Amino acid sequence: MGKILNFLFCILISNLILSSAQDxxxxxxxxxxxxxxxxxxxxxxxxxxxxxxxxxxxxxxxxxxxxxxxxxxxxxxxxxxxxxxxxxxxxxxxxxxxxxxxxxxxxxxxxxxxxxxxxxxxxxxxxxxxxxxxxxxxxxxxxxxxxxxxxxxxxxxxxxxxxxxxxxxxxxxxxxxxxxxxxxxxxxxDGGGVGGSLLHRRNTHGVLNAVSWGVLMPMGAMVARYLKVFKVAHPAWFYIHVACQATAYGVGVAGWGTGLKLGSDSEGIKYTTHRNIGITLFVLGTLQVFALLLRLKPDHKYRIYWNIYHAGVGYAVISLGITNVFKGLDILDPEKKWKHAYIGVLISLAAIAAILEAFTWFIVFNRKKEEKQQGPAGNGAYASNGYGHGHSQAA
Structure with a gap:
């Protein structure tokens, strides 16, 4: 069987060579x-x-x-x-x-x-x-x-x-x-210093932004939303969340910089929607960095407004980031397997999020039931760590 396959393979290679020569x-x-x-x-x-x-x-x-x-x-x-x-x-x-x-x-x-x-x-x-x-x-x-x-x-x-x-x-x-x-x-x-380097920069730009805005940002948000409900995860979830989002922002800024360079080197070729979303992502991502610096204590009377601001900007970044990754894939037009791979990553993250969401609400409902049974004294212990009303905060 192996000899037959080798023979067929040799015929195929020969046909390809002859076809190329004829062309x-x-x-x-x-x-x-x-x-x-x-x-x-x-x-x-x-x-x-x-x-x-x-x-x-x-x-x-x-x-x-x-x-x-x-x-x-x-x-x-x-x-x-x-x-x-x-x-x-x-x-x-x-x-x-x-x-x-x-x-x-x-x-x-x-x-x-x-x-x-x-x-x-x-x-x-x-x-x-x-x-x-x-x-x-x-x-x-x-x-x-x-x-x-x-x-x-x-x-x-x-x-x-x-x-x-x-x-x-x-x-x-x-x-x-x-x-x-x-x-x-x-x-x-086939390109070398002419097209090869430009294509390499396009691919680098695409990979950096897909990993940062399209993968790390959603993962960082999931860490903040789902890990903090577990008592043993305090305060580790916060540092993991900050590390994940800071890495995503740093890589995203590098991808944004390569995009600016590509734009300056490709005068006359405009991808207006992709560019505008990229600029918006950079601005919103920078606002999230300021959100970390301006973070109020959990018991501060204005903390609710900070929560709304941080969650709203965070979800906007995730939505726009994923949208712009698909815009970029349409522009780069790589092999379909790369787009399918990214879709597979998103489906996996969505499935994990769905499972964790259900499990989180199960824990929250059980904890609230325990708080009612224990009375005000027990409730204060949970609230100080942010298990109860603080769970709905998003990163």
């Missing part, structure tokens, strides 16, 4: 052109073929984007002096109403670009495009600037509206369509 190096162009180097780009079903001529510093490229409809534009670009979209020197393929494809150059100067036709910062002596069986291929000759051979690259696909390119989507594949290419070595990175 890239073995692809047959309609003009019978042969390119010495070819790389399959990591996202958006795109491939880059080229011949580099060191004698005159030019490169013949063929950018191939598969599965493109007749109402979509495609583009591939080099960014000579920067990273990402702004500053990209693009080769654009735009479909015409008669089914043909028009090729032209466009220098991208901002995020609001409509890919208008314009010259590039380097010469492009020849450019054309064609559609073949659902693939769009852009052919061009580039005069590489300043004798350089290694560049940042960007590629995209988007819809056409009224005969002109419209803004592309902001899904994970679109955001990750950045990388590097070296026309001499034939190496093409």
């Amino acid at each position: 890239c190096s073995s692809y047959s162009f309609t003009n019978n052109a042969i390119y010495a180097t070819c790389v399959s780009l990591p996202v958006q079903n795109s491939h880059l073929h080229w011949n580099y001529r060191p004698t005159n510093g030019t490169v013949d490229v063929a950018y191939r984007h598969t599965g493109v409809s007749t109402s979509q534009w495609v583009a591939w670009a080099l960014n000579v002096d920067g990273r990402g979209m702004v500053g990209a020197q693009a080769l654009v393929a735009l479909p015409n109403s008669n089914g043909s494809v028009q090729a032209y150059t466009s220098s991208v100067t901002g995020y609001g670009t409509a890919l208008q036709q314009s010259p590039l910062s380097f010469d492009v002596p020849a450019i054309r495009a064609e559609r073949v069986n659902g693939d769009v291929v852009i052919y061009a000759t580039l005069v590489l600037p300043s004798g350089r051979t290694s560049f940042n690259q960007v590629w995209q696909m988007g819809p056409v509206s009224n005969g002109a390119p419209s803004a592309h989507a902001l899904g994970s594949e679109n955001r990750n369509s950045v990388g590097t290419v070296d026309f001499v070595t034939g190496l093409a990175g």
Whole structure:
């Protein structure tokens, strides 16, 4: 049985290798052109073929984007002096109403670009495009600037509206369509210093905020609500609660800081709702820190107002935190298992809370019954530790 599985596995690997080769190096162009180097780009079903001529510093490229409809534009670009979209020197393929494809150059100067036709910062002596069986291929000759051979690259696909390119989507594949290419070595990175670090910061931002606002904050509130009903947990529950919420706040501030940095590095890309909720969470979380500093004694006559303030802000932070985690997951668009994992954590916390809530009320009712039987003297002993009327306070 093991030999059969190994045999099938070898067949599968062989098919994958052959499929990859057919997609890239073995692809047959309609003009019978042969390119010495070819790389399959990591996202958006795109491939880059080229011949580099060191004698005159030019490169013949063929950018191939598969599965493109007749109402979509495609583009591939080099960014000579920067990273990402702004500053990209693009080769654009735009479909015409008669089914043909028009090729032209466009220098991208901002995020609001409509890919208008314009010259590039380097010469492009020849450019054309064609559609073949659902693939769009852009052919061009580039005069590489300043004798350089290694560049940042960007590629995209988007819809056409009224005969002109419209803004592309902001899904994970679109955001990750950045990388590097070296026309001499034939190496093409999947992001590295261009998109890789940005993606890493996005993931770091997401993890920090999911752990802080989305997990630790609810856990800290559960500690305050359910542990303090047990006599043996006094005063340990308070210090556990403070430690949990302080950690959550510290990690949350770090996540908030990475979000601000991401926003400044992604000019033109706005997630208004996610950003506004994040700012609100930071403000409310900071108010909770002040709540700890302004905490009144349990027998203070204004303690009831502090309880309302602390509980109201706490529940608001938990609700907004969980909401914003889901907003962030929609933006990052990771594999579904990560969203399912977070949902599983929330369901587990909710189940534990439901069990503890029922058990807590059972203890509270029994304790009140004992207090009635013992009279005023016994009641005072409980009240001093906050078991009775103080139970309803939330963290």
